[in-house]
Each structure stands twice: as C-alpha cells, then as structure tokens.
Amino acid sequence: MSSKKKPSGTIRASRHDAEDSGGDAIVPAGGELHQVVAGKHEMLTTNQGVPVSDNQNSLKGHSRGPTLLEDFVLREKITHFDHERIPERIVHARGTGVHGFFELTASLSNYTTARILTEVGERTEVFTRISTVAGGAGSIDTPRDVRGFAVKLYTKEGNWDLVGNNIPVFFIQDAIKFPDLIHAVKMEPDRGFPQAATAHDTFWDYISLTPESMHMVMWIMSDRTLPRSLRMIEGFGIHSFRLVNAAGDSTFVKFHWRPKLGLQSTIWDETVKIAGADPDFHRRDMFEAVQAGNFPEWEFAVQLFTQEQADGFPFDHLDATKLIPEELVPLKVVGRMVLDRWPDNFFAETEQVAFCPSHLVPGIDFSNDPLLQGRLFSYLDTQLSRLGSPNFHQLPVNAPKCPFANQQRDAHMQMQQPKGRVAYEPSSLAADSARETPKGFASFVATEAGDKGRARADSFADHYSQARLFYRSQTAPEQTHIASALVFELSKVETLHVRQAMVGHLLHVDPDLAGRVASGVALDPMPIAPPAAARVRDMDKSPALQIIGKMKDTLEGRCVGILVNDGSDGAAARALTQAALDAGATVKIVAPKVGGVRLADGKHMAADGQLAGTPSVLFDAVAILLSQSGAEQLLKESAAIDFARDAFGHLKAIAIDRGGQVLLKVAGVVPDAGVIPATEPAAFIAAAKTRQWDREPSVRTLA
Numbered sequence: 001m002s003s004k005k006k007p008s009g010t011i012r013a014s015r016h017d018a019e020d021s022g023g024d025a026i027v028p029a030g031g032e033l034h035q036v037v038a039g040k041h042e043m044l045t046t047n048q049g050v051p052v053s054d055n056q057n058s059l060k061g062h063s064r065g066p067t068l069l070e071d072f073v074l075r076e077k078i079t080h081f082d083h084e085r086i087p088e089r090i091v092h093a094r095g096t097g098v099h100g101f102f103e104l105t106a107s108l109s110n111y112t113t114a115r116i117l118t119e120v121g122e123r124t125e126v127f128t129r130i131s132t133v134a135g136g137a138g139s140i141d142t143p144r145d146v147r148g149f150a151v152k153l154y155t156k157e158g159n160w161d162l163v164g165n166n167i168p169v170f171f172i173q174d175a176i177k178f179p180d181l182i183h184a185v186k187m188e189p190d191r192g193f194p195q196a197a198t199a200h201d202t203f204w205d206y207i208s209l210t211p212e213s214m215h216m217v218m219w220i221m222s223d224r225t226l227p228r229s230l231r232m233i234e235g236f237g238i239h240s241f242r243l244v245n246a247a248g249d250s251t252f253v254k255f256h257w258r259p260k261l262g263l264q265s266t267i268w269d270e271t272v273k274i275a276g277a278d279p280d281f282h283r284r285d286m287f288e289a290v291q292a293g294n295f296p297e298w299e300f301a302v303q304l305f306t307q308e309q310a311d312g313f314p315f316d317h318l319d320a321t322k323l324i325p326e327e328l329v330p331l332k333v334v335g336r337m338v339l340d341r342w343p344d345n346f347f348a349e350t351e352q353v354a355f356c357p358s359h360l361v362p363g364i365d366f367s368n369d370p371l372l373q374g375r376l377f378s379y380l381d382t383q384l385s386r387l388g389s390p391n392f393h394q395l396p397v398n399a400p401k402c403p404f405a406n407q408q409r410d411a412h413m414q415m416q417q418p419k420g421r422v423a424y425e426p427s428s429l430a431a432d433s434a435r436e437t438p439k440g441f442a443s444f445v446a447t448e449a450g451d452k453g454r455a456r457a458d459s460f461a462d463h464y465s466q467a468r469l470f471y472r473s474q475t476a477p478e479q480t481h482i483a484s485a486l487v488f489e490l491s492k493v494e495t496l497h498v499r500q501a502m503v504g505h506l507l508h509v510d511p512d513l514a515g516r517v518a519s520g521v522a523l524d525p526m527p528i529a530p531p532a533a534a535r536v537r538d539m540d541k542s543p544a545l546q547i548i549g550k551m552k553d554t555l556e557g558r559c560v561g562i563l564v565n566d567g568s569d570g571a572a573a574r575a576l577t578q579a580a581l582d583a584g585a586t587v588k589i590v591a592p593k594v595g596g597v598r599l600a601d602g603k604h605m606a607a608d609g610q611l612a613g614t615p616s617v618l619f620d621a622v623a624i625l626l627s628q629s630g631a632e633q634l635l636k637e638s639a640a641i642d643f644a645r646d647a648f649g650h651l652k653a654i655a656i657d658r659g660g661q662v663l664l665k666v667a668g669v670v671p672d673a674g675v676i677p678a679t680e681p682a683a684f685i686a687a688a689k690t691r692q693w694d695r696e697p698s699v700r701t702l703a
Contacts, residue, residue, distance in 0.1 A: 046076055054454040058176045058370055062450020063457040064318060067175070067373035074176050078374060081179035082382040088137050089386065091182055092148040095131030096230060096283045097350030098290060100339035102126050102153055102300065108334060111251045111304060112243035114363030116155040117334070125154040125401055128339055129353055130230045130286075133165075134185050135196025140275045141282035142266070143196040144225045144485070149235030149257060150355045151337065154401035161359040162255055163379070167224055168236035168323045171213040173460050175374020180206065199492035208501035211530070212460070214509060215321050215467040221485040222470075223265035223478060223547050228620070230282045231289060231296040231557055232264045239357075239372040240317045242365040242444050243304070250444045252305050252317065252367065254324060256331055260297040262552030264620075267691075268485065269700065270650040273617045281618070290342050292586075294557065300335035314537055315466065316459035320371040322466055326544040349397045354383040365444045389413040405434040462534035464508040469539040471510050475548045477693045483513055483703035487520030500527040508536050516703040553689055556584030560688065561619035563590045563611070563643055565634065567627030569657060570599035572678045576623050576655055579681035580688075590614045590643075592634070600627065612639045616647040621688030625678055626659025634663060641667045648675070649699045653687035655680075 044052045052073055059071035067074070084090055101123045102116070109118040116124055131148040132139065147166040152159060171181050184206035187193050194200050198220065207213050219225070227233045235257030242250045266274065274281050289296060303324055305317075315322045343349035356379040357372065366372060383392050389412040392398055409423045422430040471482060486506070490499045499521055506514035507529035518526055543549050560580040562573055577587045591597045591607035599605055608614070616622050624644060626634065634640035644667040647654050656664060656671075657678045664671065674692035676684045696702065 046073060047080070056174065056177065057454040057456050058174050058374060059452070059454050060368075060370065061448050061452055063453075063455040064316070064368055064459070065448050065450055066368050067370055068452070074374065075377065077176060077179055078378045079381055081182070082378055083385040087386050087388075090382070091133050092129075092131040092150075093137040094135055094139050094141070095129045095148065095350055096286050097127060097129040097343055097346075097353060098286060098296070098339040099341035099343065099349075100126050100128060100295070100337060102151075102335060102337045104335045106332070106334040108243065108302070109245075111245055111253075112363035113246050114155075114160075114243070114361050115157055116153060116160065116361065117243070117363065124156075126337060126339075127152045127154075127349070127353055127397060128337070129350060129355070130166075130233070130282075132196060134198070139196040140279040142226070142271050142275050142279075144198065144220065144268075144271070145196060146220060146225060147227065147230070147233055149233070151235070151257075152353065152355060152359075152398075155361055156402050157361040158402060158404070159359050159398075159400050160361045160364065161355045161357060162237055163355045163357045163375075164235055164237045164255070166227070166233040166235055167216070167219045168234075168238060168254075168256075169215050169219065169466070170238055170320045170371060171207075171216045172210070172371060173212050173319055173321055173456065174370045175372075175378065177210070178371075178374065178378070181210075199489040201493050201495050201498060204490065204493050204502060205495065205498045208498050208505065211463040211505060211533075212321050214463050214505055215470060218467045218470040218482060218509065221482045221489070222474070223267070223481055226265045226268065226271045227282070228264040228266050229261075229285050229557065231286065232259050232261050234258055234263065235298065238320055239369045240367040241360075242367060244363055244365055244442075244444050248445065250307075250365070250446075252307070252310060254303040254329075256301040256303070257298040257337065258301060258331075258333075260299065260336075261557040262550070262554065263547045264551060264558075265547055267481070267650060268488070270617050270646070273615065273646065277613070277615050277617055286339075287342060289557070290339065294586075295338050295340040296557075297339075298337045299333045300337060301331040301333045303329045303331055305329050314539070315462060316457060318367055318369045318457075319460045320369055321460075321463070325469070325539070325542040327540065327542055348395075352387065352392075352395050353397045354387060354392050354395075356380050356383065360441075362439070362441045391415065407434060462537070464505075464532060465534075465537040465539060467509045468536065469542060470545055471513060473541045473543060473545040475546055477696060478546060478548055479513070480696075480702045483516040483520070486513075486517045487703045490517065490521050499523065501530070503527045504529045508532055520703045548691075548693070551690060554584060555580065555620070555685065555689055558585045558620040558688070559618070560585050560587050560621050560623065561590050561609075561614070561616060562587060562623040562625060563640070563660075564597050564599070564605060564607075564625050565592055565627060565630035566597045567600050567630050568597060568605075568625045568659070569627075569678070570601045570603055570605065572657060573599070573605065573623075573625050575681050576625075576678060576684065579685050583685050583688075585620070585688075588614070588619070592637070592640075611637070611643065615639065616643045616652070617650065619647075619652070621653040621655075621684070622647045623655035623678060623684070624660035624663055625655075625657050626663060628659055628662070631659035631662040635666050644669060648695070651691040651693060651695050651699075653684060653692065655684040 058067045058074045103123050104120050107118050107120050128151045132145045134145050149166050150163045152161050185203045188202050237255035240252045243253050244250050310317050358376045391413050394415045407423050407425050420430050422433045503518045504527040580587050588608035590609050592611050594610040596606040644663050648669045654675045655678045674687050
C-alpha cells in the first residue's frame, strides 16, 4: 500500500485548528462538520495505552472490503462491551421466546444449495425470540423501541440463526460504533436513568453527531416502534447476505418476515397508559394467543439481486443504514413460519438461547457489510460471557437437531463424554473420528482488491436521501406522529445546541418536518442545516414503508372489550360478542367487579376483568353497554370515565347503548362516525378494523 495515498473516510481537523475554533472540529465519515464542547480532551487510547487514530471505522481490506481479524482496536472495544453485563444481555435483555416451525413453499435451488431453502414442504423446527433493545430484563414491554427479531432454525445441515430487528436498517454503518451507540441510548451512567428510553441528552447528542443515523431516526420515531402486538410486526435480516448455488454462483439476498395478521401499532398516549396497566402486555398477548391455538404466523420472503443490479442502485447495499425499496426489488415469498409452542421453562429456553449471525449453513454466506462483519465476532464473544462457557451450544435450546461432531474438548460445563484417544484432525488412529468433507461449508470465492486501512467507502456518504424517502412515503397521520415523537423526545433534551443540531439535520430530510419540530420545541430562528457529504436525492415514494396504508382489513388477532354492569342488555352484549368472534377477534367482558354482573334478563355474565384494572387501552375497540341506573352509578367512578374518554382519544370504534351515551357525555365525548349504536353490530365491526384517524386532530395537539 502506498504511504502517500490517503484513504477516504473519517477526516479530523488538526488539534491546532480545533483549538482555534473553540473546540474539536469533527468531520464524521459522512463529512458533516460539528463543534463539540470546547476544552483540552484526553487522548483516546486502547486499554494498553496505544493512541487510537480512528474510532469511526473498522480496519478493512479496502473501503468496501471485509473487516480484518488483525483489528485489535475493534476487538478490544467490542470484547469489553460484550462483557459489561453478567449475565443479563446488554441489549435485547427483555425478550419473549416461542417454539414453532418453518416450512418452505417455493424452492430457491437456482440460487442456493441450502437444503432449508430448496426442499419444498419440509418443516424445520425453530425457536424465535422477540425483544426490546434498550431496557433491562425487568423493563416494560411497550417502550418506544426497536424490537429484536431473532430466529434459530434447526436445519438438517446445522443451526442457522437469522438475527435481525423489526426495522430493516440500523443506526450505524460500522460495528466499531456499536458500543458508543448503546452507551448513548442506555441509562445515563451518572444517574441511572431513564430506563428503556431515548428521550434524554446522551442519545440525541450522539445522534446529532452521527448523521448516518438519520434514516433509522425516522423509523424509531414512527409507529413501527409502538407495536400493538409482537404478532403484528415485521422482521428483517437487515444486512445483505449471499446465496451460493451448486455452480458456485452468488446472488445477494435480503431476508424478510411478514406477519399474517398485518401490521398494527398503538399511539403514544395509549402506549404510555398500557405500560401502567400491564407492563407485560406483549408477552401476555403472545402467551394467550399460543395457548388458545391462535398461532402467530409470518411469511418468509426474499429480495434477490445480482452484483450488476447492486452496481446500479443509488445507494450501497452494504450500508446497513440503507434499505432496498420493494418497488425496486420486489419481495418473493418462499416460506412461512408458525409459532405454536410456548417454552416449558422461561430461563432454560428464552433466557439461555444464544443467537449468533455467524451461525449459517452451506449455500448461505456473508457480505462485506462492515456492521455485519463486526457482529460475526461480537455475538460469539457475548455468548461466552453470558453463558460462561464455549459449550453453550450443548444447552438443549441451542443444540442442533442434526448430528454434530468435532475435535473440540473439555472446557467449563462440558456436558458430553467424548470417547477414544483421538481429539485432533487429521488422524490415523480412529477410523470413525470426525473429518472435514467436500460437502461442508465453503465460503464464496470473491476477489478483493484495494488499499488496507480504516476508511469509509464514499458510497456510504449519503445519510439523508433514504430518511427523506421514508418520511415522504408515510400517510399524513404517520408523518404527524413522527413529527410529534421528535417534539416529545427533543423536549426531554436539556441541551439547547443538541436540539438545534437535530432540527438542522431534519432540514435535509424534509423542510416541513423540520419546521413542525422547530415550532414544537420553540426554536426561533430556524437552525442552519449542516453540510451534507453527498447530494440528497429525491427517490420515488415507497408505499410499502407505511403501516396505515397497508393495514389488513381484519379483526383477527385483535381484542374487543365490552363494559357491562348490573342490568345491562344481555341480548346486545351477546350479539356484539358473536359478531366480534365471527370476525376473528377475541372478546373480554369488563365489569365493576371481577365476579361478573346480573343482566337485565336475569342471567349472570362472568367478567374477564375488573374495571379498575382493565382499562380500554388494552383493547382494539370497545362496547359500553350500561343500564340507566348502572350508568349513573359509574359516573362517580373515574375508571369508567377514563374507559370511555381514552377509547375515544385513542381513536377506537365504540359501540354504545343509552347507558353508554350517558357515560360518554360525562366523559366529554362528542360522538362521531366511529361511535356506533350497539344495535348495529356489523357497522361496529367494520369500524373496529381500523383507527378513526380523522378524529385525531380533535383530541390532541400534534406537531
């Protein structure tokens, strides 16, 4: 490598220039200039005292090449980070795991030799864990957060771990920045709060200095991070992988999981109240669905593209902050996953399951995505810390379902008893000892050329175009929710220059969005947009990125709550219950007392929940069926008034009778098209399949 050639990527102003400017002038990999707090900073070093020249980029064979094992700075940083917590996961600590199966419905034999992707009709056992990212194991289920979506497939050729999220992109482009990201988002170390929240200074300070995160910011501020149910989220492998066929030809692939029930989210005020009403809301929902035989199901789809196609994309597919719009490369559905069995023991399975992106099977291979390359090292190291032994693969939930054998021996928690004198390969002393095979895993033969160094490819420099694409592809209510979420989050940030910097970045995404947020946090004048390292493109809108626009017209997987009291109309309650059940929903009866009520016809109706502990936030739609005298009694009960007020404020369909009308009036609710007479079950069911979005501007102030 020529000593004269200066690699592209992170550029830092000289110390002399920084002092002249009153602080460190930092130009991140994307090129945007920011000023950080003035002063004499300590020199960043490794734990051995070696000064670090570049803390933004891993060492690669070339700017778009694979990460090199010799990168001791990366390995030390990631290793230390992986071992920060024992034994709880540092990230994805709160998770819900379920057993199930994967079934291939269309062969990919033209693209891969992987049997799980070529043998149509074969069912493969899986264990899927869905988790929050930022909070600890004891945090709530429903924070505004990314959801991890990890699937362990016990294939005939070994375990394949597809470890992703419910969002197809990520905050950072290079794994060397992952510890910084998580340190910024976690509880602030001097005070130990906030838990499971991004609405604080350290997170937004980091984001304001990391413009590559702007696309992910649009996703996390959207309704994608407020899922109604874990059964109603998508899953993404995030990175580009390779499929390799029998001829050794490679095709790039991105993996997608699409829920059969469709996407659905909550809204912010509702989410906050759900956290108080039921901190285990998502886990309980999944448990009850599986126990009732309403098994969650996802389609498995792939995006397939060649190197030639990738060369024509207006972005770099190796950049984990970018997605490939479905309109550019359509999804091909090739299988399905069904989750049908709850674990027998939460700790033994959900807690001890160990996922590693490096676990794959012949016919599938990695790409040079620098975030993926770092994950290949990090996850294995993390499992060694969490589970205390390189034998973690022998735990039942982690063990392959196919035969496995090698010459690895002993170590802590060895649970097998290998026989014989041979523990090496090759050998001539044991005819049955494990040997390598020509049919085994073989890496794709790729030609790599370029200058070794810590560099960021120029093709990674565009940080705003896809953020703009995502925002402008949303429906009007979803755009409003993004703006309102940003206002809420930045209102929690105490540092003025961080709020200003974030609004400056938003000017590149969409001036109207920036204006709404600036107004919401009372910034005047409008901050200046930072320089962009690459031209910001206007891309064709992608309706596939919406939630509201692609919601399924169904009540399957949803829950209807019916509030009754003594003297309620039994016929109306039974008619609404049957209509909801026929539409695929579940129904729960709510009463002032858990023992149930005596209906007007003299019959007893059991209650599934007591009013004070079963608020309307737990349901997708509600019916309020009250006798006149019962309604008058409930007017003194704040839980009843909140039941009605929140259902309306959270844009839900409401079925009412005369007693229900009384309660709505006291709650200050002026009925609209989403408030339907209880005598019209069909109309109520139609309205219950969606939110009453036209109502929203009348019930809350939005950005």
